[in-house]
Amino acid sequence: MKSGTINLALLCLAYLAAFAGAEFVTYYVAPISGTIFHFAILLVLVINSVVARDEAQRSLWLALGLVPLIRIISLVTPIAEISEIYLYMIMAVPIFVGAVAVILNLKYTLDSDIGLNGKKILFQSIVAIVGIGLGIIDYIILKPEGLISKLSIQTMVIPVLILLVATGFVEEFVFRGVIQRAARGLGAWGWVYVALIYAILQIRQGSVEHIVFVFIVALFFGWVVKKTGSIIGVSLSHGLLNIALYLVFPHIGLNWTIPGLF
Numbered sequence: 001m002k003s004g005t006i007n008l009a010l011l012c013l014a015y016l017a018a019f020a021g022a023e024f025v026t027y028y029v030a031p032i033s034g035t036i037f038h039f040a041i042l043l044v045l046v047i048n049s050v051v052a053r054d055e056a057q058r059s060l061w062l063a064l065g066l067v068p069l070i071r072i073i074s075l076v077t078p079i080a081e082i083s084e085i086y087l088y089m090i091m092a093v094p095i096f097v098g099a100v101a102v103i104l105n106l107k108y109t110l111d112s113d114i115g116l117n118g119k120k121i122l123f124q125s126i127v128a129i130v131g132i133g134l135g136i137i138d139y140i141i142l143k144p145e146g147l148i149s150k151l152s153i154q155t156m157v158i159p160v161l162i163l164l165v166a167t168g169f170v171e172e173f174v175f176r177g178v179i180q181r182a183a184r185g186l187g188a189w190g191w192v193y194v195a196l197i198y199a200i201l202q203i204r205q206g207s208v209e210h211i212v213f214v215f216i217v218a219l220f221f222g223w224v225v226k227k228t229g230s231i232i233g234v235s236l237s238h239g240l241l242n243i244a245l246y247l248v249f250p251h252i253g254l255n256w257t258i259p260g261l262f
Contacts, residue, residue, distance in 0.1 A: 008057065011048075012186065015041070016196060019067060023203040026071065035075045038068035056185030059106050063182035066174055067197055069098050085147045085159045092166035099174045106182070114177040115231035124233030127224050131237030134217055135244025141209050146250030160243055168239025175218075176225045176234055191222035217241075 018041050026034025042065050049061035073091050082090060103114065110116040118124075148155045175198050183190030195218035202214045221234040 042068040088166040127233035128236035131240035135241040139249040151251040164239035172235040
């Protein structure tokens, strides 16, 4: 293995550890310290992207800058003053703008590079429907409070649209679109690295089972995008997962458990 490849692998592992450390500090030590930690990571990534001579590495470091940016935005948004469901949309706007800025800088195309296309639409539809089942599993693990007061068409319309766009489309646009595209610079298994990063961002939930589950889901989503070249199916699947998790099942009340695991 060439020294350059070893150095790249070590640097990627260092960033992975830094993301995990920043998340732990944010949610189990002090939010302000975590914000500073994430900002420091963002600064180092920007510097790395500027000084990198290899174009693939420059792209990777720039795209990875979206990871600390996401957490910084979530930490500086005035949560107490905003209803939680609307918070998702408010945070999604600057994150989406940041992702678009990266796309323009790296000259990625929305179709072939990011995956905004209708390739293999039947398979994408199946992937989307799978999101409901994934939502059931995640609800069994987390048992979160619902984001709406009651289950009705009137109370669900806007929250459903917000979760489809803000958590489904925007998150997949960032991770499986922009970052996974940039991670091709790591070789054939770059999509696995992206899945690890996404799972690390779940540390805030305080559930090892949830982190493992999210990692498996992220691997599935990453594999789908790698094979199909489209993020449409995983975006819908992700949105339906969160609709089931935060809107539907908290009001239905599943009391299932998975013996031996949770």
